[in-house]
Amino acid sequence: MLLEVKGFSKQFGGLAAISNVDFSVKKGEIRGLIGPNGSGKSTLFNLISGVYTPDKGRISLDGEDISGLEPHEIARRGIARTFQLLRLFGQMTVLENLLVGHHAHIRYSAPAAIFGLPNVWAEETRVKDEMMDLLSFIGLADYAGMPAGELSGGQRRLLTIGRAIAMRPKILLLDEPAAGLSPVNVDNLLRLIVSLKERYGLTLVVIEHILKVVMDTCETVTVLEHGEKIAEGPPAKIKDDPRVVEAYLGKEMSDAEVQAFLKAS
């Protein structure tokens, strides 16, 4: 297992946002993470990436225990993520956003940078070329010098994915990558995500509300409800699981129950 989460729990006040969740992802997999609003999907991402510390539970990446590490340490070990609300560096250029993502792989010392030594220029040229490559791949090369805040909504979503991939992660957590995109763009994004996975040898975990995305791309789907894992398996099976249907659509009432409900109200 590449990522292994055991018994994660997190309470906010009296609310159990995540309770006793196990979550394991194989290397090279595309995993879907679904569930109704407030079911704890984003909280799980925040726990994995170290933004929140779990009340209980352990996490390991590639066999190494990374429980309790800070977000930047977890990032350096190979977990990258995007945010539902994007969180780009709006006043920095598109290229600079990727360069920030590549931070951990830039090889010169702080004193060398302060004195502006030639090895700094050489390394800067090398990483800028590399990031321009990535920008062309996600189709944003023409906007390299533009402030990220001036991109369109769809381009911003692409850029957050680009920034995460610039980290050269082992595993990439995508939080609703297709939210707000038109159906055509959703298809394009799906193709891009799959090709990025192939090109960079990624393992992916995708939170998505657009079920088409999950059903078409994921090999395995995990379903959360009220902070608990209620189902896990291939998409076709998940779709017909009664607990999943209930979580999304509610429970079918018997005639007697309907009568009782009408009387009460």
Next chain:
Amino acid sequence: MRATPVRRAWPWLLGFGALLVLPLITSNAYHRYLLTIILINVILAVGLNIVKGFAGQVTVGHIALAAIGAYTSAALSAYYGVPFWLALPGAMLAAGLAGVMIGIPSFRLEGAYLALATLGLAESVRIYFSATDYFGASIGFGDIPPPFIGGYAINTHLSYYYLVMPLALAGIYFSFAILRSDIGRSFQALREDPLAASVSGINVRKYKLLAFLISALYAGCAGSLQAHLSPGFIHPNNYTIVEMVTLLLMVVLGGIGHIWGGIIGAVLVTIVYDLTRDYYQYQLAIFGMIIVLTVTYMPKGIGGIIDRLFAERRFNARRKASAEKSNAA
């Protein structure tokens, strides 16, 4: 186009040459003194722009760091006979340590709250100097010896200019190198979004402290240069909130987070400060008003406006080129 070492060096050599002849244009001693003050303020403002403009930490403690640099340098050379060339690094070291201490509250505080905390620290530093006899208390610290090269004292306005100028130019060079490197990008990232910066692998606390440390070294250097400037006298009143507002004005007017911001601002504000000296009782009001107007109507300062002019010209040129291309076809 890849920049070769030679191509990178020539703007700096050109700048050095221009600054070398600049004070010779005038024979007026006061103007030469003013040029020196401008360059010392450039060092202060460039340092403040790193921590405030690039790393986005709203500090009001920068002036106190200059005070610590000035008083350290003064005490070392007046009481212990330490030559200027050792007192200067000593002042930078003391200011650097104080800067890291001022930076620690930034782990928990942001924006106005951080401003208040650093203001408190800064004022207590000033009050300490103005109440301690060892540092001359409210009378001021006098008889600070000038720097010497061999037996030659650097105590004329012209010779002091030639001491300050290379230091200011070096300060500008280092700031450009830092801000154009991964360090500068990390500063900006933690200004824009600390959470996104940390999940991108940036150690936010480390880079906050680094920003405070670097800017404090600038302040310490500037403070030391103020102390040894003829007639070798410093006073707690040189390091009040008024001076801090003036410094903030330099950075805001020049362009917060613009690589040239501190430089443009320091030059303009020092000149305006000097021209309005006769109306000193209104200075703070005028400067405060300029800050409000700048933030409202040109939030990126003069540097930002210049950038936009260039961007518009490039954009128009490109549009014209593509229009001609489609006409030809």
